Amino acid sequence: MLRDQTALCRRLVLFAFCFVSGLITVAADSPYRFFDWTVTYGDIYPLGVRQQGILINGQFPGPDIYSVTNDNLVINVHNNLAEPFLLSWNGVQMRKNSFQDGVYGTNCPIPPGKNFTYIFQVKDQIGSFFYFPSLAFHKAAGGFGGIRILSRPLIPVPFPEPSGDFTVLIGDWYKTKHSVLKAVLDSGRRLMFPDGILINGRGPNGASFTVEKGKTYRFRISNVGLEHSLNFRIQGHQLKLVEVEGTHTVQTTYSSIDVHVGQSYSVLVTMDQPARDYYFAVSTRFTSKVLTSTAVLHYSNSARPVSGPIPSGPTTDINWSINQARTIRTNLTASGPRPNPQGSYHYGQINVTRTIKLVSSAAIIKRKQRYGVNGVSFIPAVDGTPLKVADYFGIPGIFRVGSIPDSPTGRGLVLDTAVMGSDYRGFIEIVFENRENIVQSWHLDGYNFWVVGMDGGKWSPASRKEYNLVDAVSRCTTQVYPNSWTAIYISLDNVGMWNLRTEFWARQYLGQQFYLRVFTPIKSPRDEYPMPANALLCGRAAH
Template identity: 55%
Template structure:
């Protein structure tokens, strides 16, 4: 073999190896989902639910960092439908966000193909319907993103993993509950709590081995406390952030949040209770009932069924839960989805470009109960905001149509859009003046949760911020009569939904949109509109 032949052969081998490596690490994953109605008995009697490929909950997505995901969704319901990917950042691609401010809904008997990448993410996430009150009927599922083979994780690999989708549930049909909200009445308290769509489940493992439990709150309105009888839980990740690995007897998980824990089966071989129960963060005669769902941790060599007293929940008070939340801290020496340490990004030293203080309220507008942010109760126009922005369609929304601080003025209906610029570094303070819990989510981003406090936020509150090792999350709780502060690097151009994760409040106006703008419309900043985009309202015929 000559030198030239040897070089060609080596080049060919290298090229083939490179292609193989790229395909292995940045694979394309194809799925076809059909969304239908079905019947199930999650609370012991038959009721209509939403199925994906005949499953409730929907299919679990097990993906790898940087996977390219193609999901063709067929809507066989009698209403328009969308799915949003809770916590997936959609880098440069808000076109795939799956909410009504960016996408036209999929009409009945039609389909839409989502195309997104799990870019630079590792962790436990979820997906769910974002249209109407479909989330109350099902259509949700787990979305787990595993690390690439070249990325280390800061803990020994567990021998197995379990996904637990925990959420409150109603016995009423979602259309009945929607009519109730539309009429201006409060929703009743939920009727039950489910784990993976059931009131009883079993998870089996081997004695002496360690397992990962991915616990997500897929509920409509209630926080829950999670625990496992006689077993401690080591928290290793919250919504994509590797955290300091503390041990907990029980953990509070709020609406829209996910937490990943490791559990070592180090007890005698028998069965143990797994318990989730709702938390009201209130007391007295007005406190709602406690809902509970139980499951079983079954040792594979168990000779005994569950017995004894079920493990007690953490105290049902704000201070205990708030103190626990502060113990979730970034592991500065651990990598994220890239090799560089999480602590290499010194968020606490970056100058704040702009501050927002968003206060929630429960006004009556036109004789009906609504929810509002800084005096504006959000309503959707007939044209998605993203499409209106892209096609320069006038009359759909106005920038800065919501004030940066609460004014105390009476509330009104409106389409709230905040104007920001690409690479701004902003602070958002959520002020909760209600007696109930709040939970806030920002699409397209994760953010540093830098502060919690009871009472009214003031400038002096910034002295209590954690500017060193606050974790990043995509959903954060705000306790009754309290505030929560976050920092956000606006590095993802697009139109992004900032909303209450409690879907009834979101539905009745507790949300807004953040427009992250750059005058330079390049693929380096944002992808172009997808060729299969659905068009509606004033955008019809624009492509």
């Protein structure tokens, strides 16, 4: 076994060396971390009944990725499923390297029985993120895991090193097999309400976290679910927020935190209560039926098992959540992973070059439910050619830049391979306007953006007077409250083809997404790395 692992590492090192030396220049002090993952189906029992889950190296959830700023990650993924598979990296920016993003528009799927090696650098990043399977509604079967990117040793962190560091993956879950859920969507119907909430892949009191009295621990909480916002809290303990999706935050203390689908938060918790066991509690937010699940916080010298009522969540008043969201701000005194400290980039003093307004759309098309953005419901290219691959080789007829407008047109929903063009180095404003009675959640691959404003009603240019232009939080996923709007600023400094999508996975699957093509006519590895030597080719690119 040791001989086989050594041989694998040598092959991966050689491959990585050839890749890097042939395509890009990487700092000599940026180490490589190697992962060899096998993806299979297996029986899991998260809610007490047997169902088919997606395992990585036999684990559900999958293994955590531990890394440090600027590490190069080499992740060899063997697909032992009977269908194509891809992994995507929620929040990892893939600087100049959208070929590694792992979504339909950028990568050819890994065929059954084959493997693909992702190679990317966590360039200038810190923080808490997660990975997940992006195709065929696989996300409803598992295949997800945590990602943590630690600061380099010489970069100060704005809090003492905690005594422990835990990944907490929370999300809504169905007992129904993922392929059946997919068939429901393919038939044009909507999914039923989920069956429960999982905490690290387990149902009520299935997960536990062992701590020592008097010490402080970091909990990295990610909502890896399919649709619902969740509230996280710990019985008898306070949560000090310190980081959101790669940004050190003002250290505000909360009794509970709303984590909307696709989002990640880091909190510090001090074990300052009597030695016993306490509930972790996670509940759905803003749903007529409230689902709650629990885990156990176990003091190592605990004298009593968990007991008492499960701590209740906050008021259902949407304003409670909005007010909490507005208190999440960037810590301007903290050092960051980039050469300049966080906050020295004065985003509020940059002229916006373009405003884009995005509104969700829904309609029945050919007797099937579809969702879209600005009147366009995304469909993949007919021949299966990824958009990024087609763009790289100049293959015509795969997509049309401008096939989705900058603002809603009022026309009916249409099907198209939606791509929005944008210029490298532009500085843009995107306004998400929610005209529904649900909380929406939106994510952009390849970027963090500043969440500069959110409020009820419709957005207008006068709304800019209320923007936070000093210390808005920088993140990659944002919520939009019912009948409300959220505005973000983005510096388009990452060339590539980037997926902008709803994090409501059924809607994403049914077309509520598009690709933002950040383009420069100059072909230089300083701006974008060439296609990797090991890239899989499919569709018209394979001919």
